[in-house]
Amino acid sequence: AKEEGRNTYRFYTPNLTETAQERLGLEARLHRALASEEFVLHYQAQVDMRDGQLIGCEALVRWNSATEGLVAPDRFIPLAEETGLIVPLGEWVLRQACAQGQSWRAGGLADLTVAVNLSGRQLRAPDLVERVTRVLEETGLPPARLKLELTESMIMGQGERALDLLRGLKRLGVRLSIDDFGTGYSSLAYLKRLPIDELKIDRDFVRDIPADSSDMEIAATIIAMARNLRLNVIAEGVETSEQCDFLIRQGCMAGQGYLFGRPQPAEDFTSLLSDHQTA
Ligand code: C2E
Ligand code: CA
Ligand code: CA
Ligand code: CA
Numbered sequence: 001a002k003e004e005g006r007n008t009y010r011f012y013t014p015n016l017t018e019t020a021q022e023r024l025g026l027e028a029r030l031h032r033a034l035a036s037e038e039f040v041l042h043y044q045a046q047v048d049m050r051d052g053q054l055i056g057c058e059a060l061v062r063w064n065s066a067t068e069g070l071v072a073p074d075r076f077i078p079l080a081e082e083t084g085l086i087v088p089l090g091e092w093v094l095r096q097a098c099a100q101g102q103s104w105r106a107g108g109l110a111d112l113t114v115a116v117n118l119s120g121r122q123l124r125a126p127d128l129v130e131r132v133t134r135v136l137e138e139t140g141l142p143p144a145r146l147k148l149e150l151t152e153s154m155i156m157g158q159g160e161r162a163l164d165l166l167r168g169l170k171r172l173g174v175r176l177s178i179d180d181f182g183t184g185y186s187s188l189a190y191l192k193r194l195p196i197d198e199l200k201i202d203r204d205f206v207r208d209i210p211a212d213s214s215d216m217e218i219a220a221t222i223i224a225m226a227r228n229l230r231l232n233v234i235a236e237g238v239e240t241s242e243q244c245d246f247l248i249r250q251g252c253m254a255g256q257g258y259l260f261g262r263p264q265p266a267e268d269f270t271s272l273l274s275d276h277q278t279a
Pocket of ligand 2: 058117149179
Protein backbone atom coordinates (compact mmCIF):
# COMPACT_ATOMS: atom_id res chain seq x y z
CA ALA A 1 0.00 0.00 0.00
CA LYS A 2 2.85 2.32 0.83
CA GLU A 3 4.53 2.23 -2.58
CA GLU A 4 1.25 2.94 -4.30
CA GLY A 5 0.40 5.88 -2.11
CA ARG A 6 3.81 7.41 -2.54
CA ASN A 7 3.34 9.39 -5.73
CA THR A 8 0.02 10.79 -4.57
CA TYR A 9 1.47 12.55 -1.53
CA ARG A 10 3.67 15.56 -1.52
CA PHE A 11 5.87 14.33 1.29
CA TYR A 12 6.59 10.83 2.36
CA THR A 13 7.77 10.17 5.89
CA PRO A 14 9.15 6.65 6.05
CA ASN A 15 9.67 6.28 9.77
CA LEU A 16 6.86 8.28 11.24
CA THR A 17 6.25 5.78 14.04
CA GLU A 18 9.73 4.38 14.45
CA THR A 19 10.56 4.84 18.11
CA ALA A 20 8.48 5.09 21.26
CA GLN A 21 9.42 8.71 21.62
CA GLU A 22 8.44 9.47 18.09
CA ARG A 23 5.16 7.69 18.69
CA LEU A 24 4.44 9.87 21.69
CA GLY A 25 5.24 12.91 19.64
CA LEU A 26 3.01 11.70 16.86
CA GLU A 27 0.19 10.99 19.26
CA ALA A 28 0.36 14.51 20.64
CA ARG A 29 0.49 15.95 17.15
CA LEU A 30 -2.54 13.90 16.10
CA HIS A 31 -4.51 15.29 19.04
CA ARG A 32 -3.53 18.81 18.09
CA ALA A 33 -4.30 18.08 14.46
CA LEU A 34 -7.87 17.17 15.36
CA ALA A 35 -8.27 20.32 17.43
CA SER A 36 -6.77 22.55 14.78
CA GLU A 37 -8.71 20.89 11.95
CA GLU A 38 -5.72 19.63 10.02
CA PHE A 39 -7.58 16.58 8.76
CA VAL A 40 -9.13 16.69 5.32
CA LEU A 41 -11.28 14.32 3.34
CA HIS A 42 -10.58 13.27 -0.19
CA TYR A 43 -13.31 11.69 -2.29
CA GLN A 44 -12.94 8.88 -4.78
CA ALA A 45 -15.57 8.03 -7.37
CA GLN A 46 -17.53 4.79 -7.32
CA VAL A 47 -18.91 4.16 -10.79
CA ASP A 48 -20.99 1.84 -12.93
CA MET A 49 -18.08 0.36 -14.87
CA ARG A 50 -20.25 -0.28 -17.95
CA ASP A 51 -20.70 3.40 -18.72
CA GLY A 52 -18.53 5.18 -16.16
CA GLN A 53 -21.58 6.79 -14.57
CA LEU A 54 -20.97 8.08 -11.07
CA ILE A 55 -22.94 6.21 -8.40
CA GLY A 56 -21.20 7.37 -5.28
CA CYS A 57 -17.92 8.16 -3.65
CA GLU A 58 -15.76 7.02 -0.77
CA ALA A 59 -14.48 9.53 1.76
CA LEU A 60 -10.81 8.93 2.59
CA VAL A 61 -9.11 10.89 5.35
CA ARG A 62 -5.71 12.58 5.05
CA TRP A 63 -3.75 14.54 7.57
CA ASN A 64 -2.69 17.89 6.17
CA SER A 65 0.12 18.36 8.65
CA ALA A 66 1.85 21.70 8.96
CA THR A 67 5.19 19.92 9.36
CA GLU A 68 4.82 16.68 7.36
CA GLY A 69 2.66 17.74 4.44
CA LEU A 70 -0.17 15.50 3.33
CA VAL A 71 0.05 12.28 5.35
CA ALA A 72 -1.63 9.05 4.16
CA PRO A 73 -4.07 7.30 6.51
CA ASP A 74 -1.91 4.17 6.71
CA ARG A 75 0.60 6.33 8.60
CA PHE A 76 -1.74 7.50 11.35
CA ILE A 77 -4.95 5.42 11.45
CA PRO A 78 -3.27 2.49 13.25
CA LEU A 79 -1.99 4.79 16.02
CA ALA A 80 -5.28 6.68 16.17
CA GLU A 81 -6.95 3.30 16.54
CA GLU A 82 -4.60 2.22 19.32
CA THR A 83 -4.94 5.43 21.28
CA GLY A 84 -8.69 5.80 20.82
CA LEU A 85 -8.32 9.07 18.95
CA ILE A 86 -10.03 7.28 16.06
CA VAL A 87 -13.37 7.71 17.83
CA PRO A 88 -13.49 11.52 17.67
CA LEU A 89 -11.59 11.48 14.36
CA GLY A 90 -14.00 8.92 12.91
CA GLU A 91 -16.94 10.99 14.05
CA TRP A 92 -15.43 14.06 12.42
CA VAL A 93 -15.00 12.08 9.19
CA LEU A 94 -18.59 10.86 9.33
CA ARG A 95 -20.02 14.33 9.96
CA GLN A 96 -17.83 15.96 7.31
CA ALA A 97 -18.67 13.34 4.67
CA CYS A 98 -22.41 13.47 5.40
CA ALA A 99 -22.41 17.26 5.33
CA GLN A 100 -20.54 17.20 2.01
CA GLY A 101 -22.94 14.66 0.50
CA GLN A 102 -25.88 16.76 1.62
CA SER A 103 -24.32 19.92 0.22
CA TRP A 104 -23.92 18.26 -3.21
CA ARG A 105 -27.57 17.23 -3.07
CA ALA A 106 -28.76 20.63 -1.90
CA GLY A 107 -26.77 22.32 -4.65
CA GLY A 108 -28.48 20.05 -7.17
CA LEU A 109 -25.10 18.66 -8.20
CA ALA A 110 -25.60 14.98 -7.53
CA ASP A 111 -27.49 12.55 -5.34
CA LEU A 112 -24.54 10.34 -4.52
CA THR A 113 -24.15 7.65 -1.91
CA VAL A 114 -21.26 8.62 0.32
CA ALA A 115 -19.20 5.73 1.72
CA VAL A 116 -17.42 6.19 5.05
CA ASN A 117 -14.92 3.81 6.64
CA LEU A 118 -15.55 2.78 10.23
CA SER A 119 -12.85 1.48 12.52
CA GLY A 120 -13.07 -1.38 15.02
CA ARG A 121 -12.98 1.08 17.90
CA GLN A 122 -15.95 2.99 16.57
CA LEU A 123 -17.84 -0.27 16.21
CA ARG A 124 -17.05 -1.21 19.81
CA ALA A 125 -18.31 2.11 21.16
CA PRO A 126 -21.65 1.38 22.86
CA ASP A 127 -23.38 4.36 21.30
CA LEU A 128 -22.44 3.97 17.63
CA VAL A 129 -26.04 3.81 16.43
CA GLU A 130 -26.94 6.96 18.39
CA ARG A 131 -23.88 8.75 17.06
CA VAL A 132 -24.73 7.90 13.46
CA THR A 133 -28.37 8.90 14.04
CA ARG A 134 -27.29 12.26 15.39
CA VAL A 135 -24.91 12.96 12.52
CA LEU A 136 -27.60 12.12 9.96
CA GLU A 137 -30.07 14.40 11.71
CA GLU A 138 -27.61 17.24 12.05
CA THR A 139 -26.41 17.11 8.46
CA GLY A 140 -29.76 16.26 6.85
CA LEU A 141 -28.28 13.53 4.64
CA PRO A 142 -30.94 10.88 3.93
CA PRO A 143 -29.82 7.63 5.62
CA ALA A 144 -30.05 5.72 2.34
CA ARG A 145 -27.32 8.00 0.98
CA LEU A 146 -24.83 6.89 3.61
CA LYS A 147 -22.86 3.68 3.19
CA LEU A 148 -20.74 2.44 6.06
CA GLU A 149 -17.72 0.30 5.18
CA LEU A 150 -16.77 -2.29 7.78
CA THR A 151 -14.29 -5.14 7.54
CA GLU A 152 -15.02 -8.80 8.14
CA SER A 153 -12.59 -9.01 11.01
CA MET A 154 -14.14 -6.02 12.78
CA ILE A 155 -17.53 -7.69 12.61
CA MET A 156 -16.30 -11.12 13.64
CA GLY A 157 -14.41 -9.59 16.53
CA GLN A 158 -17.76 -8.44 17.87
CA GLY A 159 -19.18 -11.95 18.13
CA GLU A 160 -22.94 -12.05 18.60
CA ARG A 161 -23.14 -8.36 19.39
CA ALA A 162 -22.28 -7.69 15.75
CA LEU A 163 -25.69 -8.85 14.60
CA ASP A 164 -27.55 -6.48 16.94
CA LEU A 165 -25.27 -3.64 15.99
CA LEU A 166 -25.63 -4.18 12.25
CA ARG A 167 -29.39 -4.55 12.63
CA GLY A 168 -29.46 -1.29 14.58
CA LEU A 169 -27.59 0.45 11.79
CA LYS A 170 -29.80 -1.09 9.13
CA ARG A 171 -32.90 0.13 10.97
CA LEU A 172 -31.64 3.66 10.44
CA GLY A 173 -31.75 2.99 6.74
CA VAL A 174 -28.04 3.27 6.05
CA ARG A 175 -26.25 0.83 3.76
CA LEU A 176 -23.59 -1.54 4.96
CA SER A 177 -20.64 -2.73 2.91
CA ILE A 178 -18.02 -5.32 3.83
CA ASP A 179 -14.68 -3.70 2.99
CA ASP A 180 -11.52 -5.57 1.98
CA PHE A 181 -13.65 -8.59 1.30
CA GLY A 182 -11.76 -11.82 0.73
CA THR A 183 -8.96 -11.02 3.14
CA GLY A 184 -10.81 -12.34 6.21
CA TYR A 185 -12.35 -15.66 7.01
CA SER A 186 -16.11 -15.19 6.83
CA SER A 187 -17.97 -18.32 5.89
CA LEU A 188 -20.93 -18.22 3.58
CA ALA A 189 -23.09 -19.37 6.49
CA TYR A 190 -21.91 -16.47 8.65
CA LEU A 191 -22.30 -13.89 5.90
CA LYS A 192 -25.81 -15.08 5.22
CA ARG A 193 -26.87 -14.02 8.70
CA LEU A 194 -25.50 -10.49 8.42
CA PRO A 195 -27.88 -7.71 7.37
CA ILE A 196 -25.44 -6.25 4.85
CA ASP A 197 -25.92 -4.75 1.40
CA GLU A 198 -22.61 -5.09 -0.35
CA LEU A 199 -19.31 -6.92 -0.63
CA LYS A 200 -16.31 -4.87 -1.65
CA ILE A 201 -13.62 -6.93 -3.35
CA ASP A 202 -10.23 -6.04 -1.94
CA ARG A 203 -7.63 -4.49 -4.22
CA ASP A 204 -5.36 -7.47 -3.50
CA PHE A 205 -7.52 -9.64 -5.77
CA VAL A 206 -7.90 -7.04 -8.48
CA ARG A 207 -4.31 -5.81 -8.80
CA ASP A 208 -2.85 -8.81 -10.62
CA ILE A 209 -5.71 -9.45 -13.02
CA PRO A 210 -5.12 -10.81 -15.62
CA ALA A 211 -1.61 -12.06 -14.77
CA ASP A 212 -2.60 -14.05 -11.68
CA SER A 213 -5.16 -16.70 -12.48
CA SER A 214 -5.83 -17.60 -8.86
CA ASP A 215 -6.66 -13.97 -8.06
CA MET A 216 -9.05 -14.03 -11.00
CA GLU A 217 -10.69 -17.10 -9.57
CA ILE A 218 -11.00 -15.50 -6.15
CA ALA A 219 -12.56 -12.37 -7.61
CA ALA A 220 -14.96 -14.47 -9.67
CA THR A 221 -15.85 -16.52 -6.59
CA ILE A 222 -16.59 -13.41 -4.52
CA ILE A 223 -18.80 -12.07 -7.30
CA ALA A 224 -20.67 -15.40 -7.46
CA MET A 225 -20.96 -15.43 -3.68
CA ALA A 226 -22.44 -11.92 -3.69
CA ARG A 227 -24.93 -12.96 -6.32
CA ASN A 228 -25.96 -16.04 -4.30
CA LEU A 229 -26.46 -13.90 -1.23
CA ARG A 230 -28.25 -11.24 -3.32
CA LEU A 231 -25.74 -8.62 -2.34
CA ASN A 232 -24.28 -5.80 -4.36
CA VAL A 233 -20.64 -6.19 -5.23
CA ILE A 234 -18.07 -3.50 -5.96
CA ALA A 235 -14.41 -3.88 -6.90
CA GLU A 236 -11.73 -1.66 -5.42
CA GLY A 237 -8.41 -0.70 -7.00
CA VAL A 238 -9.49 -1.03 -10.63
CA GLU A 239 -6.63 0.43 -12.64
CA THR A 240 -6.84 -1.09 -16.11
CA SER A 241 -9.51 -1.71 -18.70
CA GLU A 242 -8.57 -5.42 -18.67
CA GLN A 243 -9.50 -5.59 -14.99
CA CYS A 244 -12.66 -3.63 -15.65
CA ASP A 245 -13.72 -5.89 -18.55
CA PHE A 246 -12.99 -9.05 -16.60
CA LEU A 247 -15.02 -7.88 -13.59
CA ILE A 248 -17.99 -6.85 -15.75
CA ARG A 249 -17.89 -10.23 -17.53
CA GLN A 250 -18.04 -11.93 -14.14
CA GLY A 251 -21.04 -9.83 -13.14
CA CYS A 252 -19.48 -7.07 -11.05
CA MET A 253 -20.75 -3.77 -12.46
CA ALA A 254 -19.61 -1.33 -9.78
CA GLY A 255 -16.01 -0.27 -9.39
CA GLN A 256 -13.64 2.18 -7.82
CA GLY A 257 -10.05 2.82 -8.76
CA TYR A 258 -7.53 4.97 -10.57
CA LEU A 259 -9.07 3.96 -13.93
CA PHE A 260 -12.08 6.08 -12.99
CA GLY A 261 -10.42 8.63 -10.75
CA ARG A 262 -8.07 9.11 -7.85
CA PRO A 263 -9.20 10.33 -4.47
CA GLN A 264 -9.35 14.12 -4.66
CA PRO A 265 -10.09 17.09 -2.43
CA ALA A 266 -13.73 18.11 -2.01
CA GLU A 267 -13.36 21.21 -4.19
CA ASP A 268 -11.95 19.15 -7.09
CA PHE A 269 -14.63 16.51 -6.70
CA THR A 270 -17.23 19.26 -6.67
CA SER A 271 -15.96 20.75 -9.94
CA LEU A 272 -15.97 17.26 -11.41
CA LEU A 273 -19.64 17.03 -10.47
CA SER A 274 -20.52 20.39 -11.98
CA ASP A 275 -18.60 19.56 -15.18
CA HIS A 276 -20.63 16.37 -15.46
CA GLN A 277 -23.78 18.36 -15.04
CA THR A 278 -23.07 20.96 -17.64
CA ALA A 279 -21.58 18.44 -20.08
P1 C2E B 1 -9.49 1.23 2.04
O1 C2E B 1 -10.73 1.53 2.77
O2 C2E B 1 -9.32 -0.13 1.48
O3 C2E B 1 -9.40 2.35 0.90
C1 C2E B 1 -8.94 2.13 -0.40
C2 C2E B 1 -7.52 2.60 -0.58
O4 C2E B 1 -7.08 2.26 -1.87
C3 C2E B 1 -7.36 4.12 -0.48
O5 C2E B 1 -6.10 4.37 0.09
C4 C2E B 1 -7.37 4.53 -1.95
O6 C2E B 1 -6.73 5.75 -2.18
C5 C2E B 1 -6.62 3.40 -2.57
N1 C2E B 1 -6.97 3.20 -3.97
C6 C2E B 1 -8.14 3.44 -4.56
N2 C2E B 1 -8.11 3.11 -5.86
C7 C2E B 1 -6.86 2.65 -6.11
C8 C2E B 1 -6.21 2.13 -7.28
O7 C2E B 1 -6.77 2.03 -8.37
N3 C2E B 1 -4.92 1.73 -7.12
C9 C2E B 1 -4.27 1.82 -5.95
N4 C2E B 1 -3.00 1.42 -5.90
N5 C2E B 1 -4.84 2.29 -4.81
C10 C2E B 1 -6.13 2.70 -4.90
P2 C2E B 1 -5.91 5.45 1.24
O8 C2E B 1 -6.78 6.63 0.96
O9 C2E B 1 -4.44 5.66 1.39
O10 C2E B 1 -6.50 4.73 2.51
C11 C2E B 1 -5.88 3.60 3.06
C12 C2E B 1 -6.73 2.97 4.14
O11 C2E B 1 -6.86 3.85 5.27
C13 C2E B 1 -8.16 2.71 3.70
O12 C2E B 1 -8.19 1.54 2.96
C14 C2E B 1 -8.85 2.61 5.03
O13 C2E B 1 -8.68 1.33 5.59
C15 C2E B 1 -8.09 3.61 5.88
N6 C2E B 1 -8.88 4.83 5.95
C16 C2E B 1 -8.94 5.88 5.10
N7 C2E B 1 -9.79 6.83 5.55
C17 C2E B 1 -10.30 6.36 6.72
C18 C2E B 1 -11.25 6.87 7.67
O14 C2E B 1 -11.83 7.95 7.53
N8 C2E B 1 -11.51 6.08 8.76
C19 C2E B 1 -10.91 4.88 8.94
N9 C2E B 1 -11.22 4.17 10.03
N10 C2E B 1 -10.03 4.37 8.07
C20 C2E B 1 -9.73 5.10 6.97
CA1 CA C 1 -12.87 1.44 2.40
CA1 CA D 1 -8.84 -2.29 0.67
CA1 CA E 1 -1.58 -11.90 -6.43
